[in-house]
Amino acid sequence: xxxxxxxxxxxxxxxxxxxxxxxxxxxxxxxxxxxxxxxxxxxxxxxxxxxxxxxxxxxxxxxxxxxxxxxxxxxxxxxxxxxxxxxxxxxxxxxxxxxxxxxxxxxxxxxx
Amino acid sequence: xxxxxxxxxxxxxxxxxxxxxxxxxxxxxxxxxxxxxxxxxxxxxxxxxxxxxxxxxxxxxxxxxxxxxxxxxxxxxxxxxxxxxxxxxxxxxxxxxxxxxxxxxxxxxxxxxx
Numbered sequence: 176x177x178x179x180x181x182x183x184x185x186x187x188x189x190x191x192x193x194x195x196x197x198x199x200x201x202x203x204x205x206x207x208x209x210x211x212x213x214x215x216x217x218x219x220x221x222x223x224x225x226x227x228x229x230x231x232x233x234x235x236x237x238x239x240x241x242x243x244x245x246x247x248x249x250x251x252x253x254x255x256x257x258x259x260x261x262x263x264x265x266x267x268x269x270x271x272x273x274x275x276x277x278x279x280x281x282x283x284x285x286x287x
Numbered sequence: 288x289x290x291x292x293x294x295x296x297x298x299x300x301x302x303x304x305x306x307x308x309x310x311x312x313x314x315x316x317x318x319x320x321x322x323x324x325x326x327x328x329x330x331x332x333x334x335x336x337x338x339x340x341x342x343x344x345x346x347x348x349x350x351x352x353x354x355x356x357x358x359x360x361x362x363x364x365x366x367x368x369x370x371x372x373x374x375x376x377x378x379x380x381x382x383x384x385x386x387x388x389x390x391x392x393x394x395x396x397x398x399x400x401x
Contacts, residue, residue, distance in 0.1 A: 206386045210392075216375050216395040217393070217395065219392065225386065261330065263330070269343065271342060271343045271384075272381075272384060272386040273318065273320035273332070273343070273379070273381070273384075273390070274320075274335060274345065277329055278329075279329050280329065
């Protein structure tokens with residue numbers, strides 16, 4: 176079993192829909208990251224969380240440390256949100272903030 | 288402020304050769320980390336450098352090595368290339384080592400081994 180599980184693997188939505196991507200992990204963590212990867216490969220860090228909730232524009236990320244679960248929400252989705260969204264954790268056991276363990280990603284397609 | 292710069296963007300090599308990839312972090316950033324992305328294994332951590340010292344290495348063979356220079360620029364080297372080394376290699380920089388220090392990724396170097 177992978178240490179970081181994401182669901183769904185693929186998601187197609189209509190423009191304007193509310194989107195949720197889920198991430199569950201099985202190890203103790205120091206932080207959880209949500210990353211966005213567009214075709215071509217470059218990655219953008221969207222959020223870094225260790226507790227609670229963060230909001231940036233139409234994106235909201237939440238984490239429940241006790242349940243080892245995080246969600247990424249996109250409100251009023253737009254075709255430009257189409258990308259792969261990746262959850263990554265910094266396991267406490269690694270002793271490093273950069274030794275990330277990654278989920279397999281969620282391919283999001285938003286149709287106009 | 289310039290972002291993280293990785294060179295080259297694309298590279299084609301033959302099995303058995305060696306390759307060096309370069310990463311220039313954002314000015315002032317002292318931490319550089321490297322990651323490999325393949326269709327089969329996804330994203331995996333390779334190395335982490337801070338102040339010219341390797342702090343951590345992922346589960347990769349000794350053919351994968353790296354270094355960091357005094358200006359924080361980093362290079363990674365893969366010797367005796369194998370077909371399975373074909374991947375997107377990403378580096379990321381951050382100000383420091385803290386968990387609160389945001390990561391900034393480059394656009395990656397896509398290596399193809401034939």
